[in-house]
Amino acid sequence: MRVPTPRHESAATRRWRPAGPLDPGLTVGPLRRGPGDPAFRVTPDGSVWRTGRTPAGPGTLRFTRHAGEIEAEAWGPGADWLLDGLPALLGADDDPTAFTPRHRLVHEMHRRTPGLRLTRTGLVLESLIPSILEQKVTSDEAYRAWRLLLQRHGEPAPGPLDGLRVMPDAHGWAMLPSWEWHRAGVDGKRAATIVRAARVARRLEEAAAMDLPAALARLQLIPGIGPWTAAETLQRSNGAPDAITVGDLHVPRIVGYALTGRRGTDDATMLELLAPYAGQRHRACRLILLSGHTPPRRAPRFAPNDIRAL
Template sequence: MKTRTWTPPPAYDLGRTLGVLARGPGDPAFRPGRDGSVWRASRTPEGPGTLHVTDHGGRIHAEAWGPGAEWLLDTLPTLLGATDDPGAFTPRHRLVHEAHRRNPGLRLARTGLVLESLIPSVLEQKVTSDEAYRAWRILLQQHGEPAPGPDPRMRVMPSAQAWAMIPSWDWHKAGVDGKRSATIVRAARVAARLEEAAAMDAARASARLQAVPGIGPWTAAETLQRSNGAPDAVTVGDLHLPKIVGYALTGTRGTDDETMLDLLTPYEGQRHRACRLILLSGVTPPRRAPRYSVNDIRAL
């Protein structure tokens, strides 16, 4: 085990910052501790590693295990938002101002790992969150590997080569249709090129990801928000986000992508951060219709 300490900015919020990296409850690669700490299992450029991060009264203490331990500790400040610049954000709506005031410790995490964020984002295309989270759990349990360190429940996601070798029947048992599985396989085959996007500006990184058939603006934005900590990577093509943003900022229902982008114009360069704060406000339109239905392709 290796360790490192880091002093974050005042009022730092570890849970809010790293919470977006979890892929639902029961994520084998992410576990919140009862003491407010966070456990993460990652496949780093140096190999598998597990990171345990704890906030000790304004001092971040990190422990790491495995071949990737040194890489995880070297990149710890960046992961925790040290390169993020929340001072570049100015609230323009009362609701956003209040959410900003209530969440002073929010930082945009930056993992520096593209495939780690890309694959679960592809799994979330056109299905419910529960379906995607279930698929992620099954695939990591079956094709990942035990994470280094003391927690036997944690798993490291498969290597790029292993993703590309998953047989069709295992995708099917995980509830992943052929379109999404084919996209993941194509991405895994060019993983080295995609990982270069972690060091690119947002526009070039998005173009690099979208060069892979099956990856569009929605998936690229969801990936870069996490891998690059991109403050302006606003998610378009989402079923719920435009409606939430429109209702929170104007009180009207049924907002589409175009109107959402118009509403977010005052936050140009910081639109993803604005959306994070709007979501944290908890203001959502009341439901009038059933939730998006769950489909089980295993029964087909």
């Protein structure tokens, strides 16, 4: 039986001074799964709050920037683990000097975002599950599923901020009944992939310490996890600067349009365009996506699928 985590114990604290320019919100932004993510919140005072299911247990981390330093607090059994990982979370392991812009737009975005770093959480499953939920559906559908699953099956996050949730542990994910997936709008294929991943979660978490080729291979041993899902996960868990997303409906088109002005770019052409950024292709893509330089729409958005109506 799961023992509830005490919510209002004293916080552990930490201060950390980044070695160079840092935009904390921009750096950890990819960890937020939609505006209503129960595991991530930005409060009006500028504090970033996030929860984590760490190897030491559930925890909540709050951090903000003040006078050039990052001031952080954490609660729960995972508090010390989260505080120890704060520098990596905010890009201390990232080396932006390894990146050389090769296109005018990329150069301009690199100049305008000196505080962008690639986050590294060190936690695979917490990024893998929402990435699986995002397979072949709209972002809104995936965000809704993540939100409902955490609200119904996560646990209240330790600490003083109401409404935050910690995602279930691997056993909890593996034991979710079929009707709960259906209630959240998750089809059987994605649900089965999450269950398979949860059953071997310990082996998957080892990928956080692997180099990119080995980590990609480890994740793709699970049926239902392909290059797209593996890359989306390792961008966050490992801070991998070359974990390029392929198989996406939008990314090749955006990259192609931004770099050439042409429409209809496919994965193969995108990889050719990004070849000068070998070793840094994810960072190049991140800068391109941040530019907002996207092809004008010619067709209406796809309507969301609602499997609950089937």
